[in-house]
Amino acid sequence: xxxxxxxxxxxxxAVHLSLAVMVLLWLFPTTGLLxxxxxxxxxxxxxxxxxxxxxxxxxxxxxTAAPDYQxxxxxxxxxxxxxxEGSAAATISVWGISSRAIDDYKAGDTAQLKKGGTVxxxxxxDYLMQNTEAFTGKRGQRIFATAEKPPEFTLGNYEFxxxxxxxxxxxxxxxxxxxxxxxxxxxxxxxxxAFAAYALAWxxxxxxxxxxxxxxxxLVVPLQLALIPILKLHNEIGIGKGYxxxxxxHTGFGLPLAIYLLRNYMVGLPRDIIENARVDGAxxxxxxxxxxxxxxxxxxxxxxxxxxxxxxxxxxxALVFLIDSTGDTTVxxxxxxxxxxxxxxxxxxxxxxxxxxxAVPLLVFFSMQKYLVRGLLAGSVK
Amino acid sequence: xxxxxxxxxxxxxxxxxCVGYFYFSNQFLDKVLFPAKGPNIARNITRANMIRPxxxxxxxxxxxxxxxxxxxxxxxxxxxxxxxxxxxxRFVGLANYQTMLEDxxxxxxxxxxxxxxxxxxxxSTAFGLLAAQLSDRVRWGNIAKSMIFxxxxxxxxxxxxxxxxVYDARPIDQDxxxxxxxxxxxxxxxxxxxxxxxxGWNNFYLMAVLVWxxxxxxxxxxxxxxxxxxxxxxEAAIVxxxxxxxxFFKIKVPQIMGTIxxxxxxITIVVLKVFDIVYAMTNGQWETQVLANYMYDKLFxxxxxxxxxxxxxxxxxxxxxxxxxxxxxxxxxxx
Numbered sequence: 001x002x003x004x005x006x007x008x009x010x011x012x013x014a015v016h017l018s019l020a021v022m023v024l025l026w027l028f029p030t031t032g033l034l035x036x037x038x039x040x041x042x043x044x045x046x047x048x049x050x051x052x053x054x055x056x057x058x059x060x061x062x063x064t065a066a067p068d069y070q071x072x073x074x075x076x077x078x079x080x081x082x083x084x085e086g087s088a089a090a091t092i093s094v095w096g097i098s099s100r101a102i103d104d105y106k107a108g109d110t111a112q113l114k115k116g117g118t119v120x121x122x123x124x125x126d127y128l129m130q131n132t133e134a135f136t137g138k139r140g141q142r143i144f145a146t147a148e149k150p151p152e153f154t155l156g157n158y159e160f161x162x163x164x165x166x167x168x169x170x171x172x173x174x175x176x177x178x179x180x181x182x183x184x185x186x187x188x189x190x191x192x193x194a195f196a197a198y199a200l201a202w203x204x205x206x207x208x209x210x211x212x213x214x215x216x217x218x219l220v221v222p223l224q225l226a227l228i229p230i231l232k233l234h235n236e237i238g239i240g241k242g243y244x245x246x247x248x249x250h251t252g253f254g255l256p257l258a259i260y261l262l263r264n265y266m267v268g269l270p271r272d273i274i275e276n277a278r279v280d281g282a283x284x285x286x287x288x289x290x291x292x293x294x295x296x297x298x299x300x301x302x303x304x305x306x307x308x309x310x311x312x313x314x315x316x317x318a319l320v321f322l323i324d325s326t327g328d329t330t331v332x333x334x335x336x337x338x339x340x341x342x343x344x345x346x347x348x349x350x351x352x353x354x355x356x357x358x359a360v361p362l363l364v365f366f367s368m369q370k371y372l373v374r375g376l377l378a379g380s381v382k
Numbered sequence: 383x384x385x386x387x388x389x390x391x392x393x394x395x396x397x398x399x400c401v402g403y404f405y406f407s408n409q410f411l412d413k414v415l416f417p418a419k420g421p422n423i424a425r426n427i428t429r430a431n432m433i434r435p436x437x438x439x440x441x442x443x444x445x446x447x448x449x450x451x452x453x454x455x456x457x458x459x460x461x462x463x464x465x466x467x468x469x470x471x472r473f474v475g476l477a478n479y480q481t482m483l484e485d486x487x488x489x490x491x492x493x494x495x496x497x498x499x500x501x502x503x504x505x506s507t508a509f510g511l512l513a514a515q516l517s518d519r520v521r522w523g524n525i526a527k528s529m530i531f532x533x534x535x536x537x538x539x540x541x542x543x544x545x546x547x548v549y550d551a552r553p554i555d556q557d558x559x560x561x562x563x564x565x566x567x568x569x570x571x572x573x574x575x576x577x578x579x580x581x582g583w584n585n586f587y588l589m590a591v592l593v594w595x596x597x598x599x600x601x602x603x604x605x606x607x608x609x610x611x612x613x614x615x616x617e618a619a620i621v622x623x624x625x626x627x628x629x630f631f632k633i634k635v636p637q638i639m640g641t642i643x644x645x646x647x648x649i650t651i652v653v654l655k656v657f658d659i660v661y662a663m664t665n666g667q668w669e670t671q672v673l674a675n676y677m678y679d680k681l682f683x684x685x686x687x688x689x690x691x692x693x694x695x696x697x698x699x700x701x702x703x704x705x706x707x708x709x710x711x712x713x714x715x716x717x
Contacts (some may be wrong), residue, residue, distance in 0.1 A: 019516040026530045089570045180389040188396040196442035205435040216712040229456035252449020279405045285408045313537030315658045333539040354543035358536045365535035368474045
C-alpha cells in the first residue's frame with residue numbers, strides 16, 4: 001500500500017512505531033513469565049525480571065568455611081577460601097559481620113571478630129581469617145555482603161518441576177494426564193463430525209436445513225449448562241469421574257464447531273468431482289472416504305488444532321468430569337490453579353509450571369498457524 | 383490400567399468403532415436390508431438412499447442430543463425443582479430464581495458481567511482493528527500479527543499466572559517484581575498497590591487479561607476482511623482528497639461492518655462463559671464475581687443445584703439472542 005498516492009512518510013513512521021509499541025505490549029507479559037522461569041527464587045524475589053539481563057546489586061548472606069578446615073601458618077590459625085564457592089562469581093562492594101550492620105566494611109577491609117581474630121574480605125569474595133588461637137565451633141563465620149551479581153540463568157526450576165521425584169507437586173504426571181485427555185478428545189470428534197458434515201453437505205434428505213440450523217444454534221450453547229446433567233448421567237450409567245467421561249464430554253462439546261467448520265468446507269468442494277464419481281457408480285461411502293475426506297484435509301487440520309488447544313487448555317471440563325477425590329487424574333491447568341493458592345509467592349515454581357503447560361500449545365500454534373487462521377476465518381466470516 | 387494405555391485403547395476402540403460402524407452399517411444397508419439387485423432393485427436403491435444420511439448422522443446426532451440438547455432441558459427442570467434426599471426432586475416453581483434474585487452475590491455477578499460485556503468485546507475489537515490496519519501497512523506485519531495472535535494459544539490459567547506476575551506487589555522497601563507497580567512507582571506513585579484487591583478497579587485488571595487474549599482473534603478476522611475491500615473504493619476516496627484517517631473510518635470500516643459485528647458477538651459469547659480467569663485469579667473475591675463462577679460456586683461448593691441451574695439458565699438466556707440471530711443468518715444464507 002506504500003505506493004498509493006497520499007501516503008505520507010511521517011505517517012509511515014507513526015505506523016511502524018505504534019505497531020512496535022503494540023507488539024511489545026502484547027509480548028511483555030509472556031516474556032516476563034519465560035524469563036522468570038530461568039531465574040532462581042532469590043533473583044525473582046529481589047529484582048524485577050526486566051533487570052535480569054543486567055548485573056544486579058543484592059544483599060547476600062554467605063558463610064566462610066567451618067573451623068574444621070583451619071590450617072596453621074607461621075604460628076597463626078588461618079581459614080581461607082572464596083565466599084562464592086559453588087555459586088556464580090560476584091563483586092562485593094560493602095560487607096559486615098552482623099545482620100544489623102551489613103555495610104560496616106568496604107571490600108578489602110579487615111574486621112575484628114567478636115570471638116577473637118580477624119577476617120578480611122576482598123572484592124572478588126576471597127577471604128582470610130586469622131587468629132592466634134584455634135577457631136572453635138562447628139560452623140563458619142557469617143558474612144553479610146552487598147554484591148553486584150552478573151546475570152545468571154538456571155535450568156534448575158525445570159529440573160525441579162519436571163524431574164525431581166521428591167517434588168510431590170511435580171508437573172510430570174499432570175503433563176501426561178493432560179496428554180491422555182487431549183489426544184482421544186481431539187481425534188474422535190473429527191471422525192464423527194466428518195461423516196455428519198458430509199451428510200449435511202452432499203446428501204439430500206428432508207430436514208437437512210433444520211439440522212444445519214440446529215448445529216449453528218448449538219455452537220453457542222454454554223457448556224456450563226451441561227455440568228450437572230451430564231455429571232448425573234455419567235454417575236447413573238457408571239462412568240463416574242474419569243478419562244472416559246472427559247473424552248465423551250469433550251467430544252460432545254466439540255462437535256458443533258467440528259460439524260459446522262467441516263460442512264462449510266465440504267459444501268465448497270467442486271460439485272463436478274462428486275457428481276462424476278456418482279455417475280461412475282461410487283457409493284456415498286466411497287465418495288466420502290476416497291474423495292471428500294482427502295480433499296477436506298485443511299479443514300480437518302483447522303478443527304484438530306482448535307480442539308487440541310481447547311482440550312489442552314481446558315479447566316472446567318477437567319474439574320467437573322475428570323478429577324476425582326484421589327487427584328490421580330489431575331491435569332496441568334488444575335495443578336497450576338492449586339499452586340496459585342498454595343505457592344502464590346514461589347514465582348520460580350509457578351512461572352516454570354505455567355510455562356511448561358503453555359509450551360506445547362505455543363509450539364502447535366507457531367508450527368500450524370496457517371491452518372488455525374484458515375479455520376478461524378471459515379468459522380466466523382461468511 | 384495405565385492411563386496412557388487406556389488412552390491408546392480408547393483411540394483404537396473409538397476410531398475403529400467409528401470406522402467399523404460407518405462401514406458395516408453401510409454394508410448392511412446395501413447388501414442385506416435393501417440389496418441393489420433382484421426384482422425390487424429400483425425401490426431398494428431409493429430406500430437405501432433415504433436411510434443412508436441418517437446412518438452418517440447418527441453418532442453425531444446422538445452425541446449432540448446427549449451432551450448439548452438434553453442438558454438444556456434438564457437444567458431448566460433442575461432450576462425449577464428442589465433436590466430431596468435419595469435422588470428425588472420436587473417441583474418448586476420459581477422458588478430457586480427467587481432465592482437467586484435475593485442473593486447480593488448474584489447481583490454483583492450480574493453487574494460485573496454487564497461491565498465485562500461492555501468493555502471486553504469493545505476493546506478487543508478496537509485493538510484488533512487497529513492491529514489489523516497497522517500490520518497490513520508494514521513489511522514485518524506478519525511477524526507482528528503472529529506476536530499479537532499468540533496469546534490465543536495460551537490457556538486462561540496460564541494467562542492468569544502471567545498477569546498475576548504483572549500485578550504482583552512487594553512492600554515499599556523492596557524492589558517491585560510486578561511490572562505494573564514498578565511503573566506506578568517510577569511515575570510517582572507513593573505506595574505499591576495490591577491491584578487485584580482494589581474494589582471496582584480490579585474488575586478491569588481481570589478484563590485486561592481477556593482483552594489481551596481476544597485481540598489476536600479480532601485482528602486475524604478483521605485483517606482478512608480489510609484485505610477483501612475492493613481497492614477501487616479506496617483509490618477513489620484518495621483521489622477525491624480523503625485523508626488516511628477519513629479513508630479508514632468512512633470507507634473501510636463501513637465496508638467491514640458485518641465482520642465487526644461477527645467478531646463482536648463471538649467475543650461476547652466468550653465473555654459470557656468466562657470462568658477460568660476469575661476462578662484462578664481472584665475466585666470471585668473482592669467483588670469480582672461473574673456469572674459463570676457464581677454458578678460453579680453454587681453447584682460445587684454450596685451444592686445447591688437449584689440456584690446453580692437457575693444461574694446457568696440466566697447465562698443461557700443472555701446467549702439466546704445471539705443464538706437466534708446466528709440461526710437466522712445461517713438460514714438466510716442457505717436459501
